[in-house]
Amino acid sequence: MSSDILPFRIEIPQADLDDLQTRLDLTRFAEELPDEYGVSVKRVRRLAEYWRNGYDWRAWEAKINRWPQFTTVIDGQRVHFLHVRSSRSDALPLILTHGWPGSLVEFLDVIEPLSRDFHLVIPSLPGFGFSAPVLESGWGTLRTARAWAELMNRLGYERYGAVGNDGGSMVSPEIGRFAPANVVGVHVTQIFSFPTGDPAEFVDMTEEEQAAMGVLQRFWEEMGAFNTLHSQQPQTLAHALADSPVGLLGWMAQLFDLELDDDFVITNVALHWLTGTAGSAIRFYYENAKAGWQPTEPTTTPIGLASAKGDFQSIQRFAERDHKNIAQWHTYERGGHYAAHLSPAVYAGDVRAFFTDLLGD
Structure with missing residues (x-):
């Protein structure tokens, strides 16, 4: 297997943009009843109209191309990543991992402030964006974590931190488990620790914990269908997502908060569309569901949480069961699921403070 690291630049062919425009022009929108049955036609129409007549992919292409990009092949899979070096010679490297339906676009707004103090490696998850469609099975959380450890090793980083949001909040702790001698700490925006069903786990729950349980229950009862479908039959959905950009927009919009700006939403959707990875990306859920892997021991690498009101609410008693070295537990009033944006x-500031405290700088 080649360990070459090759320079990369995003250059979507104009023919692909013209084809997208034609498909947007020919969209057949769904009908809907007055009640809420999911992502509304009104919202999808508005976003689609902006995509057709206002959105500028080339501007976003240039925004991403502003940063050094590379590809390399790890475990048979092409991996695309940004690599931004700090001017500080003693800077700690960080690897930042996104989730679905996001992309590395999640972290664009924190590159400048973080790169003052850290070297940044921001990969596209295998099967997402320019990390090419995954063409073989097994690319879930664990295989990705091992690949990220190899990526950091290949870049010459022996000591580094792991940062994640959404799916990246699952991958990053596993990098620490896989390479504990290398990972100094893990910073995440969610800690996905859930009840096991043991009644003893619910004894003396605080009001805050009970409220978090309520948020979790409502999410799975009202918004969990995507997870079930991705985990069970991703290919069944992939046919529609590969053929209709507005269909892809409607499906991905369910997890893009209403407070997000249209450019952020459309850029994430367009990146999946233009790279042909809409179906490949959702298989991440299937691989995790079919792996059936459960850690027998808690993580020991220091882990820090920076959650936001309005996002998934982590529950500390369950987190402490799965992670024995929780070094930080912060909750912010705003930021939502895409706090970095x-x-x-x-x-x-939270990422910087977490790693500064760990290193004693």
Whole structure:
């Protein structure tokens, strides 16, 4: 297997953009009843109209191309990543991992503030964006974590931190488990620790914990269908997502908060569309569901949480069961699920403070 690291630049062919425009022009929108049955036609129409007549992919292409990009092949899979070196010679490297339906676009607004103090490696998850469609099975959380450890090793980083949001909040702790001698700490925006069903786990729950349980229950009862479908039959959905950009927009919009700006939403959707990875990306859920892997021991690498009101609410008693070295537990009033985009200064400040405290700088 080649360990070459090759320079990369995003250059979507104009023919692909013209084809997208034609498909947007020919969209057949769904009908809907007045009640809420999911992502509304009104919202999809508005976003699609902006995509057709206002959105500028080339501007976003240039925004991403502003940063050094590379590809390399790890475990048979092409991996695309940004690699931004700090001017500080003693800077700690960080590897930042996104989730679905996001992309590395999640972290664009924190590159400048974080790169003052850290070397940044921001990969596209295998099967997402320019990390090419995954063509073989097994690319879930664990295989990705091992690949990220190899990527950091290949870049010459022996000591580094792991940072994640959404799916990246699952991958990053596993990098620490896989390479504990290398990972100094893990910073995440969610800790996905759930009840096991043991009644003893619910004894003496605080009001805050009970409220978090309520948020979790409502999410799975009202918004969990995507997870079930991705985990069971991703290919069944992939046919529609590969053929209709507005269909892809409607499906991905269910997990893009209403407070997000249209450019952020459309860029994430367009990146999946233009790279042909809409179906490949959702298989991440299937691989995790079919792996059936459960850690027998808690993680020991220091882990820090920076959650936001309005996002998935982590529950500390369950987190402490799965992670024995929780070094930080912060909750912010705003930021939502995409805190690095919505509150970049707060997010970057939390990441900086977490690793500074760990290193004693």
